[in-house]
Every structure is written in C-alpha cells, then in structure tokens.
Amino acid sequence: MSVVRIPTVLRAATGGQREVTVGGETVAEVLESLYAEHPAVRQQLEGSDGGLHRFVNIYLNDEDVRLLEWLETPVGPEDTLTILPAMAGGR
Amino acid sequence: MSQTYQELLAKAREHVPEIEVDELSRLLDDADGPLLVDVREQAEWDEGHIPGAVHVPRGFLESRIAGVAGRDREIVISCQSGTRSLLAARTLQDMGYESVRSLHGGFTRWKQGGRQVRVPTRLSDPQRSRYSRHILLPEVGEAGQLKLLESKVLLIGAGGLGSPAALYLAAAGVGTIGLVDDDVVDASNLQRQVIHTTERVGTPKGESAKATIQALNPDVDVRVHELRVNRHNVLDVIDGYDVIVDGADNFPTRYLMNDAALITRTPLVHASILRFEGHASVFMPYEGPCYRCLFPEPPPPDLAPSCGEAGVLGVLCGVMGNIQATEAVKLLLGIGDTLAGRLLVYDALGMTFTELRLRRDPACPACGEGGKPELRDYDAWCAGVGRHAAVAAQA
Numbered sequence: 001m002s003v004v005r006i007p008t009v010l011r012a013a014t015g016g017q018r019e020v021t022v023g024g025e026t027v028a029e030v031l032e033s034l035y036a037e038h039p040a041v042r043q044q045l046e047g048s049d050g051g052l053h054r055f056v057n058i059y060l061n062d063e064d065v066r067l068l069e070w071l072e073t074p075v076g077p078e079d080t081l082t083i084l085p086a087m088a089g090g091r
Numbered sequence: 092m093s094q095t096y097q098e099l100l101a102k103a104r105e106h107v108p109e110i111e112v113d114e115l116s117r118l119l120d121d122a123d124g125p126l127l128v129d130v131r132e133q134a135e136w137d138e139g140h141i142p143g144a145v146h147v148p149r150g151f152l153e154s155r156i157a158g159v160a161g162r163d164r165e166i167v168i169s170c171q172s173g174t175r176s177l178l179a180a181r182t183l184q185d186m187g188y189e190s191v192r193s194l195h196g197g198f199t200r201w202k203q204g205g206r207q208v209r210v211p212t213r214l215s216d217p218q219r220s221r222y223s224r225h226i227l228l229p230e231v232g233e234a235g236q237l238k239l240l241e242s243k244v245l246l247i248g249a250g251g252l253g254s255p256a257a258l259y260l261a262a263a264g265v266g267t268i269g270l271v272d273d274d275v276v277d278a279s280n281l282q283r284q285v286i287h288t289t290e291r292v293g294t295p296k297g298e299s300a301k302a303t304i305q306a307l308n309p310d311v312d313v314r315v316h317e318l319r320v321n322r323h324n325v326l327d328v329i330d331g332y333d334v335i336v337d338g339a340d341n342f343p344t345r346y347l348m349n350d351a352a353l354i355t356r357t358p359l360v361h362a363s364i365l366r367f368e369g370h371a372s373v374f375m376p377y378e379g380p381c382y383r384c385l386f387p388e389p390p391p392p393d394l395a396p397s398c399g400e401a402g403v404l405g406v407l408c409g410v411m412g413n414i415q416a417t418e419a420v421k422l423l424l425g426i427g428d429t430l431a432g433r434l435l436v437y438d439a440l441g442m443t444f445t446e447l448r449l450r451r452d453p454a455c456p457a458c459g460e461g462g463k464p465e466l467r468d469y470d471a472w473c474a475g476v477g478r479h480a481a482v483a484a485q486a
Contacts, residue, residue: 055394063448064447064448089398090251090362
C-alpha cells in the first residue's frame with residue numbers, strides 16, 4: 001500500500017482526505033486504485049484521451065514521474081505519491 | 092616558552108607565505124581567485140579598503156572565519172602594513188586552513204601603487220542601531236546591510252503574499268520596494284493582508300502599503316505602480332529591480348512574470364496559496380527551472396479556483412509571503428541555498444513541508460533549447476488553453 005497526497009483542490013473529491021492509502025505496483029495502478037475509491041478524482045486529473053492533464057504533475061517521493069518511467073514507474077509500499085496541480089492564488 | 096613580538100612575527104613569517112600587491116591585483120580579477128580577508132579595525136576599514144575584501148576584525152577572526160570561508164578555501168589576509176596579517180594567517184593555519192597567505196606591505200602598499208580603493212558608504216548611527224541584529228550575523232554584517240539598503244525588490248501584488256513580504260523586506264532595510272497593484276483595500280482583505288488597516292478600506296492598496304512601510308522604516312523608498320502588468324508595460328515596470336517577488340493571484344500574470352523575468356534575467360521568487368496549502372520556489376533564469384518547466388500550461392478555471400472562490404487561511408499567507416521575503420533577502424545578499432530547483436509544498440492542516448525536485452525542461456517553450464520567452468496576450472492564451480482543457484475534460 002502506498003500513500004497518495006491529495007492537494008487541496010482535489011480534497012472535495014476525496015471527502016476531505018489529505019492522504020489516501022491505496023494499493024498498486026505502478027503509478028498507473030496506484031491512480032486506478034485511487035479512482036476506484038474516489039471516482040471524482042479521475043475527472044479532475046484525466047483528459048478525454050485518458051491521459052493526465054499537462055497542468056498536473058505527479059511526484060514519486062520528490063521526483064517528477066515524467067522524468068522516471070511516467071505511469072509505468074514502479075511504486076513500492078514505502079513510497080509516497082504527490083499530486084501537484086498548478087495554483088495561482090496570491091491574494 | 093614565552094616569545095617577544097619580534098619572535099612571534101619571525102616565526103609567522105617562516106610559516107606564512109606572502110603575496111605581493113601586483114599578484115593579488117591579478118588574482119582578484121579572476122572569479123576563482125582567493126578570498127581576501129581584511130583584519131583591520133572598523134575605523135581603518137571605513138577609511139578605505141581593497142575592493143572585494145571581506146572585513147573580519149582581528150579580534151573576531153577565530154570566531155567568525157568559519158562563517159566566511161571553509162578550510163579548503165584559498166585565503167589572502169591583509170591589514171594596514173602586513174604584520175597583523177602575518178599573525179592572523181598563522182592563527183588560521185593553526186585552525187586548519189591550508190592555503191593562507193599574507194599581503195606583503197598591506198593596504199598601505201596597495202594604495203601607494205595607485206590601485207582602486209573602496210571607501211564604503213557607512214551606516215548612520217541610527218541605522219547601526221536599527222539593523223544591529225543583522226550586523227551581528229557574519230553572513231550579513233555591515234557590508235550586507237549596506238547591500239540591502241542599495242537593493243531594489245519588486246512585489247507583484249500588495250495582497251496576501253505581498254503584505255507580509257513587503258513588511259519584512261521593509262523592516263530588513265531593502266532600500267527600494269516597488270509595489271504593483273491596481274486594486275483598492277476591501278474589508279475582506281484584512282483577514283490576511285496585514286499591511287493594510289481598517290481605516291484605509293477603499294484606498295488604493297499601493298498607497299496603503301506605502302503608508303505602513305514608511306511608518307515602519309523611513310529608509311525605504313516605496314515606488315507604487317498602480318497598474319496591472321501586461322505585455323506592453325511589464326519590461327518598463329521591472330526595469331532596474333534586482334529581484335521580483337511574485338504574489339499575483341492569476342495565471343496570466345504568473346506566466347507573464349516568468350517570461351519577463353527570463354528576458355531580463357531577473358530572479359523570480361514564486362509562491363502561490365489556496366485554502367490551507369502553499370507552494371514556493373525560486374526561478375533563476377537559465378540557471379534553474381522556470382515556471383513553465385514546472386507547469387507548461389495553466390489549468391482550466393474550474394480546476395484552479397481563486398482564493399476568492401475557494402478561501403484561504405489568513406496565516407498561510409504570512410508563512411508563504413515570509414518564505415518569499417527570506418529567499419529575496421538571501422538572493423540580495425548572495426548567501427545560503429535558495430529554493431532554486433526545489434518546490435516547497437506547505438500543508439498547514441497537516442503542518443507538513445514537502446520538498447519536490449524541479450529540473451529544467453530541455454523542451455521548455457520559454458527557457459529550453461530552442462525555446463524563447465515571448466511576451467504575449469496571456470489572458471487570451473490562458474483562456475484558450477484552459478477552454479481546450481475544460482472541453483477535453485468534459486468530453
């Protein structure tokens with residue numbers, strides 16, 4: 001089981017949970033497990049082509065998975081995935 | 092065994108190599124040259140010193156040197172005539188500094204050769220008192236404080252992030268603070284925008300912030316830019332500033348500031364906030380990643396609510412704005428490690444700080460190979476990208 005950190009804009013879709021612990025051995029599998037528990041998250045992360053939106057970054061621990069093996073990046077039980085959407089607020 | 096002054100000096104001369112002013116002069120032009128440490132007293136330093144020298148009075152040498160140079164750093168010690176520097180260099184050798192030389196003939200011989208001398212602008216007595224806690228820090232000192240007083244920082248927005256950042260930068264004695272804001276103070280701002288006051292509701296934010304800053308620190312020259320930056324005015328607005336602190340509340344301004352910072356090669360201190368969460372980083376043009384390396388495209392509006400729509404914890408602004416102020420001060424002083432190449436994510440509810448690694452994207456449309464920062468109509472661009480993404484999301 002891996003921990004997925006949920007950013008503030010997605011917490012409405014996870015019932016307010018800041019972290020969700022789900023199974024899966026790759027980034028794609030972990031995301032699928034997350035969508036299975038919280039279906040509304042999928043709509044916010046994926047485009048119509050089923051790919052992740054370009055304005056959403058996913059980090060395995062501190063590294064951008066785009067620089068690893070993208071959705072096929074292996075995820076271990078001690079790993080944390082961080083979902084990071086762009087935010088613009090300053091006021 | 093007791094030793095006379097002459098014996099101590101002779102012994103130091105045996106162990107400490109000396110360097111002539113001609114050679115030092117050549118080496119100081121080199122970026123990889125030695126660090127020149129002037130060990131004279133404050134009054135001697137104030138009358139003039141060799142440009143580029145660092146001042147560590149002899150009496151503080153042992154306690155302060157570690158904050159100035161590591162043991163493997165090549166060091167030249169100078170004093171007035173070249174004797175105190177021999178003894179000081181000997182002390183550093185005893186402390187494990189391996190490459191230490193003493194300037195033969197000292198500052199006097201340097202000056203006799205007609206070489207350039209820097210006479211420092213001095214802090215006034217009230218300034219010495221006001222900034223005493225900074226001056227005590229070896230990493231800042233009087234020279235650093237003078238540097239801050241000569242520095243210019245531009246704040247985009249005098250709001251949630253800009254308020255605390257402006258207050259602390261002003262208190263720190265940043266000599267010129269520019270404020271870009273075209274809004275007026277609203278009662279709903281006061282929960283977090285601590286630079287404004289209840290009685291100034293309805294007045295322009297720039298003017299309100301200026302009044303607070305001037306009451307806090309009269310050393311600061313406040314320049315109010317009562318406008319919204321756009322592609323036509325941005326380069327004029329940021330001209331002459333050393334660091335930009337981005338506290339904007341919208342994506343078009345964020346991308347505009349990123350591209351303008353790249354064009355002018357100005358460091359950009361970034362932070363953004365929403366609800367209980369904050370992001371912060373430092374974008375060093377062409378040295379580290381830029382905002383577009385991190386987020387090449389803005390999200391559609393429904394996935395990126397503003398604080399006005401989604402709310403924000405007031406004190407979160409204080410934390411993130413002051414992280415920005417911290418990074419700005421470090422950049423101005425050239426000390427420490429900034430957030431360049433790192434994104435700090437703060438979750439106030441969990442009280443966690445998470446660091447994510449950011450890297451330059453070789454394919455970045457702004458700073459990558461073949462990329463070019465280009466000022467454009469960002470409102471239309473963000474709306475276009477956002478609409479495209481929103482349609483894709485609904486399809």
